[in-house]
Amino acid sequence: MQDYSATLLETRNLTMRFGGVVANNDVSFTLKEAELRCLIGPNGAGKSTFFKMLSGQLTPSSGSITFRGQSIAGAAPHEIARLGMGIKTQVPNVFNGLSVRENIWIAASRKHTPPVSRRITDEVLDKIRLTDRAGDLVGHLAHGQRQWVEIGTVLAGEPDLILLDEPAAGMTDAEVLRTAEIIKEINRTRALIVVEHDMQFIRMIAKTVTVFHQGQILMEDTIGAVMADQRVRDVYLGKKVAA
Amino acid sequence: MSRSLSTGLQLVLLAAAIAGVALAPQVLEIFTLMQITLFAAMSILALSLGFIWGFGGILCFGQTAFFGLGGYAYAVAAINLGDSTGAVFVGMLVPAAFAAALGYFMFYGRISDVYLGVITLTVTLILFNLINSTAGDEYRIGAAQLGGFNGMPSVPGLNAPGDPSAVLEPEEIWFVTAGALIAVYVILRLVLVSHFGRVAVAIRENETRASLLGYDPRLYKLLVFVIGGAIAGLAGVLYTNWGAFVSPTIFALSLSAEIIIWITIGGLGTLIGPVLGCVAIQAIVTEIGSQQEFNSNLVLGVILIAFVLLLPRGLVPTAQILWSRALALKARRGGAALFEGGPGGKDDHIAKAAE
Known part of the structure; x- marks a missing residue:
């Protein structure tokens, strides 16, 4: 890197x-x-x-x-x-039946311990500005927000x-x-x-x-x-x- | 806060269930007790499919394959060992191993949903015909005669662990069966809150996304399928033990279909739903059977159609939706009261400012 x-x-x-x-x-x-x-x-x-x-x-x-x-x-x-490698697909691929937080957590927890996963989840939620909707089902969000959820899951996986x-x-x-x-922010490191x-x-x-x-x-x-x-x-x- | 509330509620319900199991023999007649013992065994079968279908997204049309294998494996092992202790484990391991082999080819062979249903259904039919044609002395495993379409009579009942002479009484069999149901329920709950369970549910929601995040959907689905197979096997063990008899009808297609009806009625995607659906339908079918006025399949069909048309989500999810709506309504009323107070206060403030 x-x-x-x-x-x-x-x-x-x-x-x-x-x-x-x-x-x-x-x-x-x-x-x-x-x-x-x-x-x-x-x-x-x-x-x-x-x-x-x-x-x-x-x-x-x-x-x-x-x-x-x-x-x-x-x-x-x-x-x-x-x-x-992480990818946001053209047609959003998100876990519609799960909450925003759960979506991000699933991505973050693959290679991290529970406390670290929670911290990363909070950080990503803040970055994609969905902290106040963290408990909502992703399927209920507007299209643009679902796009962000997907970007959030990609970020939480910390790909290069x-x-x-x-x-x-x-x-x-x-x-x-x-x-x-x-x-631009992501591009500073990745x-x-x-x-x-x-x-x-x-x-x-x-x-x-x-x-x-x-x-x-x-x-x-x-x-x-x-x-x-x-x-x-x-x-x-x-x-x-x-x- | 609502999360700890629901956990607390679940613990209360769990305690109530344990108390109910403990008290049942005191208040129920022995016939009724044996009846609900059967319901408990079938509820475990309902849980096995409710888990793999509702949480793993795997619609298995042949859950009775594992149920029947569990029953037969238990019967053969119990006859040969003369002790039910090890036989119970054999009755779970054989279907689990079979589920692992079958699941490996299905999931790693990238068989999609509909074909998965067809394959599992066919496997049940094959097992039915295979066991059905084992009549004759040559078909025996050790001391156990498979018996073809006549089945295997006088299967040894459960005994106290390690003591074949202490065969369990109906009351004790109730404790074991109902206890197993509660244990399976609790274990599945724990699986679902574990990392494995949460990823499995995520895979049900979107397999592509899960794999793009680095999870191998095939492995997770296979493990879910194997867990379901082992639990269905346990149900088969308890069912065979209940009747001291096992025959090829244990693989029957009608039972496979009935499990799906239990879950549809009770609620897919919940654990308590399949149990409630199973008990309710079994109670109704038993009642109709003793009345002998209607054909029970006809009634079952009417119930299924009614649910699909009117309550497609099933009992438990519908109740959950109504409950959360009631809460939301209550919260909105509370909020409205606050809001009504708001403008008044503001007016006062403006009035004061004007003064």
Whole structure:
């Protein structure tokens, strides 16, 4: 973690096919320790599929994924989670029938003793600003708050790499601002990959942006360069791109 | 505060249950006592499915497989050992081991919910047919003749631990059976407040999230399934001991379905619900059986349909919802009274300021 120039995550020629559909094609991607990376791209560009392969929900058709030098392609989700990767999925995956506190506690208690788990749970509840709703069932919360609960469960697991798939979706402007704050705060010590459509939000947090298009990486550069790029504009407007 | 209140309430109810068990032989006739002994044994079976279905999210259509294996394992072991002490443990270990093997292939083979129901149902049918076709002298385990469709008569009853000559009286069998029911209930409660139990419930809520947090859902489900198998086995032991007889009908599909009805009526996701549902339905079925005016299956069907349509959550969860609503109403009334006092006070304040 101290050596910020070290590679944390690397994929090589990662490909995912569903029958004849190629969701990800030959994706080679590198992330350094404690880096914050944003992924953008139109619907169907393969961002979520990419996340699912990283987190073990899908086994890649071919190619390799290494996390801290360890090959994780095709490993089970719980094994990858135990290595230090946490993910907030696009469609919120939370324990709807349990209280907010229980959701966070389940995540915190995997590797900690009860007193430490309780302390971490309290800290996370404070961070996601749901302390006063800690006793409520997650299923009863608004969509934006459920997103935070999911982010909270990810934080409570203390992963070194956090994947966030559309964290700001369904949030109010104030909630989006808070989410951006949380992300910057997390990024002081941990690496993140954030998928978002909300360009306003991307501008708030982004340093380096990777653009996905039709399952491949179209470009990778600073936010300014990406926004100015004609190909990226065309992709978002649905024009044909000569890659 | 409400948590310690509910814990206190549970302890009071537990004490009441123990007192009830202790006093029952004094106030009930021996026939009734034997009747409720059977209800207690079946309630343990209800708890086993109530646990794996309600808290582990595993709908097992063949819980009688473990129930029957427990009964047969106990009978075979008791006949061979001549002492029920070890046989009780055999009656729990055999179904637990079977549940472990079956569960391993189902959960690690990523069999999804519906197929899980089909497989467990089929396993029950296979066991029924297997044991049913063991008529003949060649089918014996040690001194125990399996007896095919005739079953195994004169299974030794429970004796005092380590003393085969001291066979238990009906009153003592009541204490053992009802005591086992209370013990199983308490153990499952403790399991549910443990880390393991809380994670198991989380897996029921969302398996994907649990695995993304680093928990292996397959392992947790397997353990829940094995615990359920062992408890169903214990119920089979007590059931076989109650009638001193075991036959292939112990694997019957109708009983498997009935357990699901008990739980649906009593309330899925609670522990006391399955017990209440089991006792209520058994009492009704017994009553109808002695009246012989209606077909009990018909009545059972009507009850099930009525519950699914009118009280789909079952008795206990519905009562809990009504209770919490009553509390909320009371709290709101209290809050409203406060609120009514508020503006008045404010007006006074403004009036004073104006002066």
